[in-house]
Amino acid sequence: MTGYYDLVLGLIPLALGGITALLSVFGLALTTAIPVASVVAVGLIGHAMFVNGPVDSTPASTPADDGGFQAAD
Template sequence: MTGYYDIVLGAIPLSLLGISGSLTFATDLALSTAVTLGALVAVALIGHAMFVNGPVDAPSLRQDAPATPTDSPTSTPVPDAE
């Protein structure tokens, strides 16, 4: 099963090499400029994967968290035994 982060990891070198190579050969851009532009796309992919769609853990219930008043069995008033 291919997830989002697997695609990002594959797209980083693909964008760096693919964009750099295509800009160098197709547009006669200098190699240093083409590599810089390819690296900017790779950095944008990394930034998106880290900050926009960052990896998060699923929310879980803490065992040491205090119970809320609605969860506690003693939260309802007990009538006096008279």
């Protein structure tokens, strides 16, 4: 099953190549089309890292709940 991050990894080269080709077909110079497409690819990476970032599914343990020895009170 493909997850969000698998789709992002597939969209990065697709966005870079596809948007570059599309913009160059519409008449933009290649030296302009590549930076514009790379901004989209970097946006995908930034979204995957910071907006929808990977999270740890296990809750963090607190010092009082570490499973160690109890206090001698």
